[in-house]
Amino acid sequence: MEPGPRGLGRCRCCFWLAVAFDTVGLLVLLLGVFVNVFFYDLLIYAGAIVIFLSLIWWVFWYSGNIEVPPAELEDDVGLLKKNKDGLRGIGGAVRRLSSRVSTGIRNSFRRNGAPSGRAQKSAPGPPQTRQVTVAMATMAPDISVSPEADCEVEMPHITT
Known part of the structure; x- marks a missing residue:
């Protein structure tokens, strides 16, 4: 008779971490609800987040205890x-x-x-480099200011 996993299974550490996170989260949440402090909302949110994080440990515990027969794994x-x-x-x-x-x-x-897996051999020496010259020019838009208007700028007509 083979001794199988009893009680908590193989992942006892994950189980106890999940229980601890749930306990601490619930205590912090209840402190935020029932204690009259000015940062009660922080306690409520922190407790809820800690309880949510305990789900990670519950998933680890559950998935670590799943047993699949070797015949199904073939x-x-x-x-x-x-x-x-x-x-x-x-x-x-x-x-x-x-x-x-x-x-x-x-x-x-x-x-x-x-x-196709064949390495091409190159001649020994410095690597070949090419220099490319790019000419760039700054173009100013044609803006005309009418003398009658104070600080009004006429923009050129642009067609698309």
């Missing part, structure tokens, strides 16, 4: 049973093809960005 995490003759059928062919393609792509990224 297909999901790559624990497939291999036949004596190796991989067979369409599934085996697809796996081999997928493995080759992913290995080829992985290798092509590792080797200086060369296509």
Whole structure:
């Protein structure tokens, strides 16, 4: 007979942290509600936030105690049973093809960005650089000020 997890399960630390966060959050929230202090709203919000953060520990505790039989994990995490003759059928062919393609792509990224996994060798020496000259000019808009108007500016007509 195997000793299984009893009571709180395997993740006791997460359970007790969740209980502590809930207790502290509830105490702070109730202090904010029932104690007459000028920062009661801060206590109410802080208590609610601490209670919300306890959900993280509850999720950790729950998900850490989920038990899945190894038979159900075979297909999901790559624990497939291999036949004596190796991989067979369409599934085996697809796996081999997928493995080759992913290995080829992985290798092509590792080797200086060369296509299909072959690294291109360059001649020794300083790297080739080109200098590009860009001419830029400042253009002022054509603004005319009429002498009759004080400080009124006529903007040029722009068509789009």
